[in-house]
Amino acid sequence: MSKDIEASIIALIASSGEIEAGAITRDTELAELEIDSLVLTEIVMDIEDQHDIEIDLNTAEAWESLKTVGDIVDMVKKLVADKN
Template sequence: MAKDIEASIIGMIATAGEIDASEISRETELSELEIDSLVLTEIVMDIEDEHDIEIDLNTAEAWESLKTVGDIVDVVKNLVAAKT
């Protein structure tokens, strides 16, 4: 399941950013992907819908904590685990 979440998120980022998924890993910095904040917000909303979770990004600190793809994956995995 954990790998499925990671693959799903990488797929969503790749699609939204029009990037080859093979170029994205957990270590990939979001700033390297040249995805603007609006697109990133849409990606987060898609992730929330797919995994039936809510990612709290209502503060600047929350956004600043997401530096890499792995940061997003970890947040989602923790929220999914807490839900079950």
């Protein structure tokens, strides 16, 4: 299931940023993908819908903690695990 989470997040990022999914890894920095905060917010909302979770990104610290695709994947995996 954790690979499914990672794959779904990479697919969302790829489609939102019009980037080939194969070019995105856990280590890919969001800055490299030129994803602005509005697009990232849309990605987060889509992730919340897909995994039936709520991601609290209301603080500047929360946004700044998301530097790589892996950071997003790890956060989602933890929220999904906590929900179960």
